Amino acid sequence: MAIERTFSMIKPDATKRNVTGKIIDRLESAGLRVVAQKRVWMSLREAEGFYAEHKARPFFGELTEFMSSGPTIVQVLEGENAVAKNREIMGATNPADADEGTIRKDFALSIGENSVHGSDALETAKREIAYWFSETEVVG
Numbered sequence: 657m658a659i660e661r662t663f664s665m666i667k668p669d670a671t672k673r674n675v676t677g678k679i680i681d682r683l684e685s686a687g688l689r690v691v692a693q694k695r696v697w698m699s700l701r702e703a704e705g706f707y708a709e710h711k712a713r714p715f716f717g718e719l720t721e722f723m724s725s726g727p728t729i730v731q732v733l734e735g736e737n738a739v740a741k742n743r744e745i746m747g748a749t750n751p752a753d754a755d756e757g758t759i760r761k762d763f764a765l766s767i768g769e770n771s772v773h774g775s776d777a778l779e780t781a782k783r784e785i786a787y788w789f790s791e792t793e794v795v796g
């Protein structure tokens with residue numbers, strides 16, 4: 657299995673409830689290493705740029721307003737099969753559909769306020785990492 661890097665974000669609903677450490681513990685316990693991390697209160701413009709692929713979706717306004725409503729933790733995670741592994745431990749987008757033991761099952765409040773983001777493919781991960789981090793900020 658290949659060592660990959662993926663982009664992860666702890667969303668404003670989780671920073672607001674002070675559970676970022678508990679979420680990071682889930683990532684590390686699954687064997688993912690945090691190789692870059694910072695706390696960011698993104699602007700609406702930054703959220704719109706990050707989620708540009710969803711521009712035509714009905715939830716785009718709600719999503720970008722929520723993501724710019726408070727601080728987030730943006731991260732680069734490294735490990736074996738990191739993209740798929742992170743998606744697996746995050747659980748389904750809607751916490752009502754998420755498996756037992758996943759982050760969203762245990763922390764998410766709703767489909768919108770769902771505590772975490774994770775890249776959905778290796779190519780997406782490269783783009784998302786580059787959106788938030790310079791090369792020198794990622795220290796493996």
Ligand code: RTP
Nearest residue numbers: 715719748749767768769770772773774775776
């Ligand atoms: P993410 O990108 O945040 O890791 O989540 P995902 O792949 O599981 O979900 P995606 O389809 O990419 O949607 C991005 C985020 O938009 C919000 N959303 N709201 N109200 C709704 O119907 C709805 N659908 C999606 C969620 O916060 C989702 O994580």
Ligand code: MG
Nearest residue numbers: 773774775776
């Ligand atoms: Mg997505």
